[in-house]
Amino acid sequence: KTTLMKHVLETKHGEGGGEAFKCAVIVNDMAELNIDKDLIDQTAFVQSDEVIAMQNGCVCCTLKSDLVEQMIALAKKNVFDYMIIEASGVSEPSQIASLFVECEKDHDHETEHKDAGLLTDVARLDACVTVVDAGEFFANLESVIAGPNAANFPVLLVEQIEYSNIIILNKTDLVSKAQLAAIEAQVSTINSKAKILTAKNAVVDVSQVMNTGLYDPAAFKIPIEQMIEPEVVPECCKRSVERGETPCCKRARTLDSGKSQVLLSSKKLPTTRHQKRFSITSFLYKARRPFHPLRFHESFVEKFFVFVEQGARNKSEGDEDSEENGEDIKRRQEDGAAKQVLRTSTFGKVLRSKGFLWIASRHDMVNNFGQAGNIVTIDGSGVWKALDPAAWTGSEEEKATLRKDFVVPWGDRRQEIVFIGQDLKHDVIQKSLDECLLTDEEFAMGLDGWKATIGDIAVELSAA
Numbered sequence: 001k002t003t004l005m006k007h008v009l010e011t012k013h014g015e016g017g018g019e020a021f022k023c024a025v026i027v028n029d030m031a032e033l034n035i036d037k038d039l040i041d042q043t044a045f046v047q048s049d050e051v052i053a054m055q056n057g058c059v060c061c062t063l064k065s066d067l068v069e070q071m072i073a074l075a076k077k078n079v080f081d082y083m084i085i086e087a088s089g090v091s092e093p094s095q096i097a098s099l100f101v102e103c104e105k106d107h108d109h110e111t112e113h114k115d116a117g118l119l120t121d122v123a124r125l126d127a128c129v130t131v132v133d134a135g136e137f138f139a140n141l142e143s144v145i146a147g148p149n150a151a152n153f154p155v156l157l158v159e160q161i162e163y164s165n166i167i168i169l170n171k172t173d174l175v176s177k178a179q180l181a182a183i184e185a186q187v188s189t190i191n192s193k194a195k196i197l198t199a200k201n202a203v204v205d206v207s208q209v210m211n212t213g214l215y216d217p218a219a220f221k222i223p224i225e226q227m228i229e230p231e232v233v234p235e236c237c238k239r240s241v242e243r244g245e246t247p248c249c250k251r252a253r254t255l256d257s258g259k260s261q262v263l264l265s266s267k268k269l270p271t272t273r274h275q276k277r278f279s280i281t282s283f284l285y286k287a288r289r290p291f292h293p294l295r296f297h298e299s300f301v302e303k304f305f306v307f308v309e310q311g312a313r314n315k316s317e318g319d320e321d322s323e324e325n326g327e328d329i330k331r332r333q334e335d336g337a338a339k340q341v342l343r344t345s346t347f348g349k350v351l352r353s354k355g356f357l358w359i360a361s362r363h364d365m366v367n368n369f370g371q372a373g374n375i376v377t378i379d380g381s382g383v384w385k386a387l388d389p390a391a392w393t394g395s396e397e398e399k400a401t402l403r404k405d406f407v408v409p410w411g412d413r414r415q416e417i418v419f420i421g422q423d424l425k426h427d428v429i430q431k432s433l434d435e436c437l438l439t440d441e442e443f444a445m446g447l448d449g450w451k452a453t454i455g456d457i458a459v460e461l462s463a464a
Contacts, residue, residue, distance in 0.1 A: 132167060155308075170202050293454065349421045352371065362457050
């Protein structure tokens with residue numbers, strides 16, 4: 001990233017017919033010493049631009065307000081045409097992008113923001129750019145790095161690729177043509193809408209990353225099912241819906257086990273280059289009964305992946321409990337390697353999976369499932385829409401929106417997981433997940449029966 005920043009600053013903007021511009025750079029480093037800022041300061045053209053260091057924190061969380069203040073101050077100087085934020089390698093782009101959202105609070109904006117002002121009044125977000133180290137890509141994706149803060153690094157790597165408009169595959173001189181093609185295929189699978197550039201020493205045409213107008217927040221809010229659905233519904237399917245039936249093309253590619261459904265990718269979607277060359281496909285697993293927490297954890301998550309607990313992810317780096325010795329690290333890496341072999345031989349190569357979980361012991365909670373490489377994370381993200389008062393007492397429009405995924409009697413509670421990978425054995429994955437669902441006998445017990453026999457997190461928390 002720093003090499004790219006130096007390249008942008010050292011490029012003589014305006015030569016060759018291009019438009020001249022002046023650029024400010026904000027460099028973020030988690031550490032106390034901001035090495036990146038020092039490197040950028042050495043660029044020949046730094047005197048015509050402004051480089052600001054922000055260290056001892058992350059601009060996507062602890063330094064958020066400071067970042068906004070710096071950008072507003074720079075914008076008010078009326079000197080710079082562009083600002084580039086070089087975030088730390090552990091930053092979440094989505095959190096930085098959220099700073100550019102219009103204030104929607106119900107208050108007098110002029111009075112409330114008269115001192116600090118709003119970032120959206122002085123700047124717009126042009127693009128999110130992710131720089132990928134081609135030489136280390138697959139090693140990083142399949143790694144199991146020691147320590148709670150780094151344990152979910154593959155998930156962070158994938159999220160940084162997912163939330164980007166432009167992806168630069170750098171250090172392409174360190175990989176073969178075949179390896180680069182495989183990296184491009186996997187990156188385009190993770191984010192099919194991003195512009196992908198290749199580079200050596202981060203040298204790219206600056207016009208490809210500046211003033212692109214590519215950022216659109218709506219583009220990053222795609223429902224899971226749309227990932228494998230055609231954007232345009234065929235006429236035959238429209239007629240099926242008009243008759244009160246399931247769309248005919250979807251029916252033809254839905255595999256129903258009696259407990260769940262697997263929805264295969266639509267053949268009406270254009271076949272991508274990576275599908276042809278690398279057998280990369282996707283499918284959606286859906287079910288309307290909860291997982292048994294123990295079976296799902298032991299027979300699917302822990303058996304085939306390395307599970308990172310939510311609490312462990314949030315521990316501070318200095319916690320003594322978070323430190324691991326050499327033997328612990330070695331065991332974790334060996335465990336991850338063994339699970340990768342088992343997972344690939346059983347399911348095919350699962351590159352990425354994500355979605356929503358309904359777990360019997362967390363009946364009212366939406367659980368977000370995320371997997372990248374070896375790592376699986378499961379985080380709670382509020383409650384199901386069935387518990388939103390507006391779904392029952394709101395306007396007809398509100399009720400229609402909130403109830404679009406409702407199925408009696410459980411509302412929108414469901415399993416919905418999309419799997420992306422190479423040579424995926426969707427039937428094996430479906431069978432493995434089905435075995436983690438409540439059996440017919442367990443399902444028939446109902447909510448009180450589940451609380452009595454399986455447990456309930458809400459009851460446990462209130463008792464504590």
